[in-house]
Amino acid sequence: MPIIAVYAGHGGSDPGASGNGLLEKDLNLAVSNAASNILRQWGYTVLNNRKTDVDRNITMDAIYANENRADALVEIHQNYNAGVPGTGSEVIYSVRDTGKGRALAEAILRRLVALGFKDRGVKTVVNANGQDAFAIIRLTNMPAVLVECAFINNSEDMARFDVNRVAQAIADGVREIFPINGGGKPIYPGAPLRLGSTGEEVRQIQRCLNNISNRHPEIPKLSEDGIFGSNTLFAVVTFQQLFGLTTDGVVGPITWDRIMSECDGGVKPPPYPGYPLTLYSTGEPVRQIQRCLNNISRRFPSIPRLTEDGIFGSMTLSAVVEFQRLFGLTVDGIVGKATWDKIMSECAGGQNIPPYPGTPLRLGSFGDAVRQVQRCLNNISNRHPSIPKVAEDGIFGTSTRLAVIEFQRLFDLEQDGVVGPMTWNRIMRECGFTA
Numbered sequence: 001m002p003i004i005a006v007y008a009g010h011g012g013s014d015p016g017a018s019g020n021g022l023l024e025k026d027l028n029l030a031v032s033n034a035a036s037n038i039l040r041q042w043g044y045t046v047l048n049n050r051k052t053d054v055d056r057n058i059t060m061d062a063i064y065a066n067e068n069r070a071d072a073l074v075e076i077h078q079n080y081n082a083g084v085p086g087t088g089s090e091v092i093y094s095v096r097d098t099g100k101g102r103a104l105a106e107a108i109l110r111r112l113v114a115l116g117f118k119d120r121g122v123k124t125v126v127n128a129n130g131q132d133a134f135a136i137i138r139l140t141n142m143p144a145v146l147v148e149c150a151f152i153n154n155s156e157d158m159a160r161f162d163v164n165r166v167a168q169a170i171a172d173g174v175r176e177i178f179p180i181n182g183g184g185k186p187i188y189p190g191a192p193l194r195l196g197s198t199g200e201e202v203r204q205i206q207r208c209l210n211n212i213s214n215r216h217p218e219i220p221k222l223s224e225d226g227i228f229g230s231n232t233l234f235a236v237v238t239f240q241q242l243f244g245l246t247t248d249g250v251v252g253p254i255t256w257d258r259i260m261s262e263c264d265g266g267v268k269p270p271p272y273p274g275y276p277l278t279l280y281s282t283g284e285p286v287r288q289i290q291r292c293l294n295n296i297s298r299r300f301p302s303i304p305r306l307t308e309d310g311i312f313g314s315m316t317l318s319a320v321v322e323f324q325r326l327f328g329l330t331v332d333g334i335v336g337k338a339t340w341d342k343i344m345s346e347c348a349g350g351q352n353i354p355p356y357p358g359t360p361l362r363l364g365s366f367g368d369a370v371r372q373v374q375r376c377l378n379n380i381s382n383r384h385p386s387i388p389k390v391a392e393d394g395i396f397g398t399s400t401r402l403a404v405i406e407f408q409r410l411f412d413l414e415q416d417g418v419v420g421p422m423t424w425n426r427i428m429r430e431c432g433f434t435a
Helices: 024-042 058-067 100-114 157-159 163-177 198-213 230-242 251-265 284-296 316-325 337-349 370-381 397-410 421-433
Strands: 003-008 045-048 074-078 091-095 119-123 145-150
Touching: 003 024, 003 058, 003 091, 003 251, 003 397, 024 045, 024 074, 024 163, 024 284, 045 230, 074 163, 091 100, 100 145, 100 163, 145 157, 163 230, 163 251, 163 284, 198 230, 198 251, 230 251, 230 397, 284 316, 284 337, 370 421, 397 421
Parallel strands: 003 045, 003 074, 074 145, 091 119
Antiparallel strands: 091 145
């Protein structure tokens, strides 16, 4: 199991650089904590030099990483220059590097550039003696990189700066070069895949998109022929839309990593963070809740769609309240452990087809089973607009019967307007449940 040291530069009485009302030590710590959380969720052992705003000792930090035999070290910084502000990201690695340090620097930088930051390159920085100028790189034994994420005194860099996206980029770079158990998910091929690309990497994307389409049927099924044609382009764009990515139809590092994570059903559901998420909470746990609620809303459209920005605002509060109402939890808008566990269950493993109620649903029926059918028909109507929208009131009236008949017509079932076992199972499958 890889051991990764993730260090936050500066701290305590040493604020580092400043600009745009921000202190470097604060941004470094926020990114370090967020990246560490992601890596721990994936199963890495993570070493931190600090988790709060305290002084740091670079020599002791280096000894800590060396004594614990870290496989790699990443230290987080923000850049600064006097006069006209610079812009962009750069990553420094050791002049003593034998290959993995530079590879790690390139993997991280490639993902930061994909977020929109200018590419300032990977480089070594030496002192007058020809040694690494940065002590944390000079004093450590493992591949070590120092990440200058952006210029803190550049307003455009800071407007683009999102702690969680930067942390994700760094964590994804680590995973590429130091995968779990020496294996992990297929690594980004190094160049974007786009219309006209061919080869095994395209075939891997097609296989994964076909897998993901079992849970997200909006994504069309593809021929796994290794040719990036118009159908693959449409599937990639649809995936990007579903998961809040830039919808350019190009499989760059961020889209690649997300497709690979979702390929086998998504990463293992993260554990409860240890504290409740409430209005104005921020961070990766909030982003995970937003992703899952967006997933669940495909089956329960009354849950509003959210921007996956890691900020627990009023829309996220409304979505949590509606989820709690639907699943019989305390309706307080707080994601405590019970709500967290239920959201994670419904997000990944809780999508089995609900059991057939035992008797056909028809004109005059009422209850939760009818309401479930109505929710699903409304969901399916987003892809098949000839199915009329119905009130989700649990009452099987004329409108629900007409919606059932249209569904049966579309899916070659007997058009009797009755939800028997065959119609029930097909509605549930098309709604996103799995057998």
